Amino acid sequence: MGKAIAEELGVKPKLIEAVSDNRIPFLEKGTADLILSTMTINKERDTEIDFSEPYYIARGRILVPKGSDIKGLEDLPGKSVCTALGSTYEETLREQAKGADLKLVDTYSECLELIQNEAVDAVSTDDVILTGMITQDKNLQLVGKPLTTEPYGAGIKEGDTQFKAFVDRVLRKYKADGRWAASYQKWVGRYTNVKQEPPTTSLKEALEISG
Amino acid sequence: MNELWEVLERHLPEFSSGFSVTVRLVAISFVIAMVVGTLVAALRVAPIKWVQRVGGVYVETFRNIPLLVLLFISFAGLRRAGIPVNAWVAGTASLGLYTAAYVAEALRSGVFAVSKGQIEASLSLGLTYRQTLAKIVLPQAFRTVIPHLGSLVIAMIKNSAIIGVSLLAIPDLLKEARIVDSRTFETHEAFFWAAVGYLLLTGMATFGFRYLERRFAIRR
Numbered sequence: 001m002g003k004a005i006a007e008e009l010g011v012k013p014k015l016i017e018a019v020s021d022n023r024i025p026f027l028e029k030g031t032a033d034l035i036l037s038t039m040t041i042n043k044e045r046d047t048e049i050d051f052s053e054p055y056y057i058a059r060g061r062i063l064v065p066k067g068s069d070i071k072g073l074e075d076l077p078g079k080s081v082c083t084a085l086g087s088t089y090e091e092t093l094r095e096q097a098k099g100a101d102l103k104l105v106d107t108y109s110e111c112l113e114l115i116q117n118e119a120v121d122a123v124s125t126d127d128v129i130l131t132g133m134i135t136q137d138k139n140l141q142l143v144g145k146p147l148t149t150e151p152y153g154a155g156i157k158e159g160d161t162q163f164k165a166f167v168d169r170v171l172r173k174y175k176a177d178g179r180w181a182a183s184y185q186k187w188v189g190r191y192t193n194v195k196q197e198p199p200t201t202s203l204k205e206a207l208e209i210s211g
Numbered sequence: 212m213n214e215l216w217e218v219l220e221r222h223l224p225e226f227s228s229g230f231s232v233t234v235r236l237v238a239i240s241f242v243i244a245m246v247v248g249t250l251v252a253a254l255r256v257a258p259i260k261w262v263q264r265v266g267g268v269y270v271e272t273f274r275n276i277p278l279l280v281l282l283f284i285s286f287a288g289l290r291r292a293g294i295p296v297n298a299w300v301a302g303t304a305s306l307g308l309y310t311a312a313y314v315a316e317a318l319r320s321g322v323f324a325v326s327k328g329q330i331e332a333s334l335s336l337g338l339t340y341r342q343t344l345a346k347i348v349l350p351q352a353f354r355t356v357i358p359h360l361g362s363l364v365i366a367m368i369k370n371s372a373i374i375g376v377s378l379l380a381i382p383d384l385l386k387e388a389r390i391v392d393s394r395t396f397e398t399h400e401a402f403f404w405a406a407v408g409y410l411l412l413t414g415m416a417t418f419g420f421r422y423l424e425r426r427f428a429i430r431r
Contacts, residue, residue, distance in 0.1 A: 082380075090390070104386070105378065106376070113378060117287055118295070
């Protein structure tokens with residue numbers, strides 16, 4: 001998708017890796033012009049940066065090793081749960097799983113390492129990230145009902161309405177002409193066997209959903 | 212300026228819990244570093260070649276592995292090998308054993324500062340090697356290296372922040388500051404207070420070691 005936007009702009013994209021905690025500063029300091037980093041649209045972030053229209057709707061889930069006695073959110077208190085520092089799950093878990101011992105790390109690959117060597121009992125974050133972990137380790141599985149709905153948006157520097165209008169236009173085209181579906185199938189669908197349509201949720205609705 | 216105080220006031224629970232975690236990490240690691248460092252220094256100055264070499268291997272191993280790697284090996288590595296160490300054990304042992312290598316080298320230099328004549332005199336008076344070391348050499352060595360140990364402790368306090376950013380995810384002062392930052396985006400304020408916390412600790416260490424230096428000064 002980043003490539004599609006760059007192509008439309010007529011520039012060669014330079015991809016920079018960011019983690020949950022530093023992507024907003026990257027945008028503010030001009031290190032990056034656009035964030036495409038599984039970033040949930042929420043009001044708190046919306047005061048710092050601008051968002052494009054939602055391009056994907058992820059669901060918050062819980063990942064545990066097979067055979068774990070954790071069956072859902074209600075089993076988390078008293079257990080250790082890994083998620084990324086600066087992600088929305090920090091707050092979600094603090095509110096919905098009171099009494100769970102949160103392990104906050106910088107990257108989700110650290111969560112994978114921790115759950116594999118049994119240093120934590122569960123990992124909680126977006127389904128797309130967790131299914132990525134399952135593709136690496138078949139001994140892991142998702143349990144319980146989705147905890148949250150996480151509409152992803154592209155991050156744009158606060159106040160740059162012209163660039164936002166441009167990105168939204170490219171995204172609309174991307175969703176309409178089948179490129180969205182192809183990309184979804186390639187990265188998510190073939191692992192989860194779940195069919196999904198491009199999201200039609202508006203930015204305003206997204207801000208309502210995630211708060 | 213007001214902003215600074217506001218952030219501290221609102222997030223005092225996070226900052227104080229982080230501060231106390233850092234204090235505990237540093238205190239436990241300090242004890243490990245001093246005890247192990249002294250033992251290794253004793254090996255390093257032993258009159259037997261192979262014993263010296265054992266001490267040398269220890270120093271070279273722990274001094275040459277970056278602390279972050281040491282933390283990873285002692286936690287993820289051991290757990291993968293089926294040894295269920297917890298994060299606190301891995302964290303304090305890594306920082307303690309790492310610093311111990313430097314403590315051992317500092318003490319060794321202190322031992323060499325004790326004149327050979329004293330050791331010969333002590334041995335010829337009938338004291339055993341162990342007595343000579345414990346009663347004559349090490350007390351003087353400790354005194355000479357107090358300033359050096361002070362800098363090592365300050366370095367250790369600062370190195371403790373690596374435990375928080377590593378895979379161990381122990382919520383120390385720096386980690387708590389980053390949690391505050393990620394929730395509020397008050398980056399400058401959050402890190403300012405973390406810096407103040409570390410400064411408080413290193414400041415106390417500096418004063419403590421200055422006091423020791425004066426208290427145990429060798430009057431020549």
